[in-house]
Amino acid sequence: MGKRLIKQLEDLTEGKNYSYAGIADYLLKIESVEKIENLKIKYLQHTCHVSSTTIIRFCKALGLSGFSELKYKLAQNIKENEKNIIAGNHGLAETANEYLKNITMSFVETRDLLTDKKLELVVNFIKNAQLVNVYAVGSTYLVARDLELKLDRIAKYCKSYNDKNLQYFAAKNSNSDTLAIGITYSGETESIIESLKISKEQKSKTILFTNKKNDYFEEIFDVVIYVSSTDMRNRLITTTSRLTLLYIVDLIYYSYININNKEINDILKHNSYM
Known part of the structure; x- marks a missing residue:
């Protein structure tokens, strides 16, 4: 039932019923048993902008009795996949090949999502900015630090923040010469979204890196860069999402260098140790 349910959800994300697609997409991105078990129908209503009636109909469309059974089936599926990974049901070679396949697929999908127009906009924003503020939390902060170090190396002043209070202060003190970059894979990190909103109010250019497609983000931020990852889809305990974000950072960095090659x-010669 677990694999069939996941396949049903994946099919719904590509269907014509946008309400069902939004619910299915959100559920597929939950990889924690605890988060599934604690999920409330009111929270799902608010997050996916649907009614409780729509959620019940969604469950019925999956052949389930209701929301409780949906949560139970999803939780069981996550537990089973985690058990398979821990038990080592796959050979080392098979696991390594699957991991490599996931990473490669994520990189290709992410590059397809990033249009040349968006990439050019980002490069221009960086070039024109006097200061680049990067907001991230948790393990994603490693990506923010990587971007900070890269930009510092080419004499672009950049600061990364992982504390929500410091993010707020940095956003409030930004101006039209500031570029604000927020990194939240889930698209649900409140401090990141709020910091970008505040930066926008201060006339800063804003860029969001996320996996969550949201028309609202497209409306309020200057550029939204979508990243792909097979982590959620296959319920694997991997770091693919972070690697995909690092790939985007590298792509932007090398594009910036190529466009501003001589400068x-x-x-780089001036900063070289050699």
């Missing part, structure tokens, strides 16, 4: 080469 950057002079800076």
Whole structure:
């Protein structure tokens, strides 16, 4: 039932019923048993902008009795997949190949999502900014630090923040010469979204890196860069999402260097240890 349910949800994300697609997409991205078990129908209503009646009909469309059975089936599916991974049901070679396949697929899908127009906009925003603020939390902060170090190396002043209070202060003190970049894979980290909103109010350019497609983000931020990852889809305990974000950072960095080649080469020579 577990695999069939996941397949049903994946099919719904590509269907014509946008309410069902939104619910299915949200559920597929939950990889924690605890989060599934604690999920309330009111929270799902608010997050997916649907009614409780729509959620019940959604469950019925999956052949389930209701919301409780849906949560139970999803939780069981996550537990089973985690058990399979821990038990080592796959050979080392098979596991390594599957992991490599997931990473490669995520990179290709992410590159397909990033249009040349968006990439050019981001490069121009970085070039014109006097200060780049990067907001992230948790393990995603490693990506923010990587971007900070890369930009510092080419003489672009950049600061990364993982504390929500410091994020708020940095956003409030930003201006039209500031570029604000928020990194939240789930699209649900409140401090990141709020910091970008505040930065926008201060006339800063804003960029969001996320996996969550949301028309609202497209409306309020200057650029939204979508990243893909097979983590949620296959329920694997991997770091694919972070690697995909690092890939985007590298892509932006090298695009910036290529477009501003002569200027950057002079800076890199000046900063070289050799």
